[in-house]
Amino acid sequence: MLNTLIPRRYGAALAISLALVLSGCTDTPAEHGERLSRAAGTASITIVLPLGLWEQTKPEYSGSELRELEPTPLEGEEGDRGLVRVNLTGTQLVEYLDDLDRDAHTVGLAASATDEEQAAAARVYTAISEVVDQISPRRSEDDPAPEVIIDDTVGEDAP
Secondary structure, three states, X not given: OHHHHHHHHHHHHHXXXXXXXXXXXXXXXXXXXXXXXXXXXOOEEXXXXXXXXXXXXXXXXXXXXXXXXXXEEOOHHHHHOOXXXXXXXXXXXXXXXXXXXXXXXXXXXXXXXXXXXHHHHHHHHHHHHHHHOOOOOOOOOOOOOOXXXXXXXXXXXXX
């Protein structure tokens, strides 16, 4: 009887592990679906961030139009520090958020991002989420388009 129980236990553990791997075990935030809906309804959004952070977090798979998107370098001191402006449509933002979520929140054996990629994706996902969560329907022509600024400094409060 003991001989038949041991293989069943291993089989059950293997089945559970396989199910977790195949399901893409994630820690995706509960608000992610609502964020995607808000993002889809946005005409445009501007993201200001370091060029290296954009290069590290933009989708690289061949079907992505974001792969070929060229950011605009900023001028002056911000440009000297390597900041760029990326303008996305709502549908592009949905793709970007979904890709960031996958890299930032996928865990265990299903994870495909390195620790550095995961940290970068989490940073950008959090910054964009804070802005997307505040988006409301446009009330007038003067309402500004959403803008995300990822430009961390050390020592002094930002203006």
